[in-house]
Amino acid sequence: MRKEEYIISDFCIIRNNRAIVNGELIFSAPRHNTAAFLTALYRHLDVGYAKFFKMDSLCKLGFLASELILRKHDPILPDQADDTGLILANAASSIDSDRNHQRSIADHDAYFPSPSVFVYTLANIVAGEISIRHKLHGENAFFIDRQFDPVRMHAYATQLFDEDIIKRCLMGWVELDGDRYEAVLYFIQKSAGHKDGIAIFEPGKLNDIYLQGSDLWNN
């Protein structure tokens, strides 16, 4: 099988009340809570997607990150729907919605579990929301890991490229745990015809991008 060369054609970082696309700060907001920041970013992007308000915070975060990248590529053409992959990972799974659902069943005398909360108690729902928005039918995977592992993510995507299962993919880290949130997504595609990409698709480059401004994550 002939090995193609792949590039990181776009990336975005959302953390610490800032959104960065391909290295450029496109939005920042004064320090406020996660939900308020995500709504502010949504309004700034002027997306017009009412379903956004039904989503839990993890999905909002992943949705906005995917929007920052895929609006440059939209529409993903119907003949690309099957071979555009979506590979995501995080550490805390759906812990935010898990806590919300747990609160609703903590007291048997005030038992009010809700389907609209429960459905978000799975990490991969964010992949579903992104797939719906951009009509993606390609390979999906959601991994849980202690931290973003560029080597492992690169290896998994490379396998899919080498077996010709996907031709391009949106991949990265979408993490939300209480007031801590962090999304770093990359768009990977063949280098042919896209010589203006950010970097060659390799673990070191994924990591360099991930570390941009990451000192702010622990603030």
Place this chain on the structure above:
Amino acid sequence: MKEVFIGAANIITSLGFTTAENMERMKAGETGIRHWNDKSLSPVPFWASRIDDSLLQKIFSIYADPRDFTRFEQMVICSVMGALKNSSVPSGDKRTLFILSTTKGNIDLLKNDMVRPGEGNRIYLWKSAEALQNFFSFINRPLIISNACISGLMAIIAGSRYIRTGAFDHVIVTGADIVSEFVLSGFNSFLSLCDGPCRPFDKNRQGLSLGEGAGTIILSSSKPGKEESRQIRAGFGFTSNDANHISGPSRTGEGLYRAIRKTLEHNPVQVDYISAHGTATPYNDEMESIALTRAGLQSIPVNSFKGYWGHTLGAAGVIESIAGVYSLQENILFNTLGCNDPGTENPISVIGNTHKAEVKSCLKIASGFGGCNAALILHK
């Protein structure tokens, strides 16, 4: 490209702690789904397939102190040990990877400990996997897949890819989930639980039965034994998203159809038998019948194992694949327990009675929340 061989396996459900035990009780037509009135899990009575706790503790005590591991982890450890016992695969080798598949892992811990961010509680799956890695002395950090109800099947598909591309020589895939108040209350709020043992593909099916279980399947690049007729391979498998709705299956079976189509295109084998997801919710089973019909597979014998041990979520894809492997090895097709009167709008060939049949290949399919779907071929 290397072939992927299925090696030793283990199933732990309410029907038993080994694959053989489970299969024997299934041949006898037994279900593990029972009626429970357990206020620690639900304010209202419910039906579910649950693993006997004292039996689990007793068996687990052989390996370690039960106080050091959660119920979920105990099930995983018992299952991995059960498979390794019948295998020469070196678990502590750098060429061996452990994949853990689960939807909710230690979710029962959330009840007593609404953890604060950053605390290293085993509610975090990677923390739990770290404890498992230490127990087994795995060299590689476990790969954790949490992709709703296709997690188990996706874990086998991912593991097969690692073997095929030569990244690893052996992959130990374990899927596990417990029956918890968290999940019971959630499915109850969706009104998707059946008042009785579930009835997959039945005209009068009313919903699913939850089950708990753990399954382990060992994938290898080398043949597990000499007996050709018992050598089962994992072929190519694919996933696809419906891109339609996060909690309702596609009306056209879109993602499942696409996953099946890709799987059939890449595997030059004829499908002899289909192990469906068959949760027994009205919508899931209908969707599967549509996808199978679109793929031209409506006349291939199909079953669902959910009537035996319920819907085991992240374990389902693994334990049902093991049952599929058993079917190929023993040339036996299991019935769809609970289905007395098949009734999907697109008629499919639901297996009515457990019987002997020469089968060379099995198509395993699964679907889940988030619109995810997966398909995989297992063959001789």
